[in-house]
Amino acid sequence: MIGIVYYGAGNIFSLTAALDRLGLSYGMIKTAEDFEKYDRYIIPGVGHAGSAMQKLKDTGLVPSIIKLKKPVLGICVGMQLLTRHSEEGDSVLTNIIPLETRLFSEKLKVKVPHTGWNKVFQNTGTPLFSDIPLGSHFYFVHSYFIEFNSNFTIALAEYGIKFSAVIQKDNFYGVQFHPEKSGLAGEQLLKNFAHLA
Template sequence: MIGIVFYGAGNIFSLTAALDRLGLEYGMIHTAEDFGKYDRYIIPGVGHAGSAMSKLKQTGLVPSILALKKPVLGICVGMQLLTEYSEEGDSTLTGIIPLKTKLFDAALNIKIPHTGWNRVEHTSGLFLFNGISPGTHFYFVHSYFIEFNSNFTIAMAEYGIKFSAGIQKENFYGVQFHPEKSGLAGEQLLKNFSQLA
């Protein structure tokens, strides 16, 4: 069963609606003790990464998250929280994955935020993307991106520059797009996550 980390900075309704459509069981994590009820976890997030990290710290859940050995999926700002630093608010984040979250450069002649559907190329053989063709479109809404790094990037997209659309380190996964708003492909990714060993 999936535990959703509830810390006041996530778009819980869209996510739970998608999980309901898929018939995937879930519950909310409010305390450190709640982690033991679940076998995988989602960290959602919308808005400002620095503010989200402050809210997450206030819950007292960060040490428990850092200690997790079961699959974890960060979505959008939840993915950014897995990195070590964000330019948004000059913020130190969890540092689980040693990458930086940066602001898109308006000099690239792109509209910020990056909003809408974009092609995502992913590493072949990853169970998280099982049944999802490379080049499938997913839905994005973000002004900040995670730098591309071949050691941790498992999916990439381009918007002025190449950036990480998906990252992984051990049992921690993150996706910059919103699977809960990405139609059948997004639902497939959530289903795959629910079945990760």
Template sequence: MIGIVNYGAGNIFSLTAALERLNLSYGMINTETDFDLYDRIIIPGVGHAGTAMQKLRDTGLVSKIKSLTKPVLGICVGMQLLTNYSEEGNSLMLEIIPVQTLRFEEEICKKVPHMGWNQIYPNKDCPLFKNILPASYFYFVHSYFIEFNSKFTSAYCNYGIKFSASIQKNNFYGVQFHPEKSGEAGEMLLKNFAHL
């Protein structure tokens, strides 16, 4: 069963609608003890990373999240929260995966934010991308990106520069795109996560 961290900075509706379409059971995590009810955890997120991190701190759930050993998936800003630092709000993040979240430079990229469908190129070893073809399209909406890092990048995307579309360290996974808005490929990714 999947627990969704409910900290006031996530697009919960589209995520829960996707989980319902896939017949995946889920519930909301509001307190530290709620984590014990679930075997998979999703940290959603939209908007401003610095604000989202502050909202997460306000819940008192940060130390519990950092200590988790069950699979955790951060989506969009939820993925950025897993990094060390974000230029958005000049904020320290959860410091789980030692990479940084940086702003796209408009002179390098066609347009900021990066919005719409783009291809990703996954690492064959990452279980999130099982049965997902290389160069599949996923849906993105973001102005900040996570730097490419050969150790932690599990899929990359090109938008003027090569950046991390997905990252992984141990049981922590993150995707910059929105799987819940990415059609069949996104649904496959959510199913893969549910069965890690």
């Protein structure tokens, strides 16, 4: 059963609608004790990374999240919260995955935010992408990206620069795109996450 970390900074409706379509059971995590009810977790997020981090801190859930040993999936800003630092508001984040979240540079001559469908290329054998063809399209909406790092990047996309579409460290996963808005490929990814060991 999936626990959704509820801290006032996530697009809960779209996510829960997708989980309902897939028949995946879920509930909301609002206290540290709630983590015990679930066997995997999703951290959603939209908007400003700094304000999202502050809201997450205000819940008192950050120490519990850092200690989790079961599968965790951060979505969009929820993914960025897993990193060390964001240029958005010069924000210190959880540092679960020691990477930097950066603003797309004007030098890249691309429209910001990056909005729309983009191909994602994953490492072969990545369980999160089981039964998802290489180069499948996913839906992105973001102005900040997580740097590519071969130690933690398990899927990449390109928008003026190659960036991390998906990162992983141990049981923590983060996706920059919105699987709940990414059609069949996104639904498959959520199903895969629901069955990760």
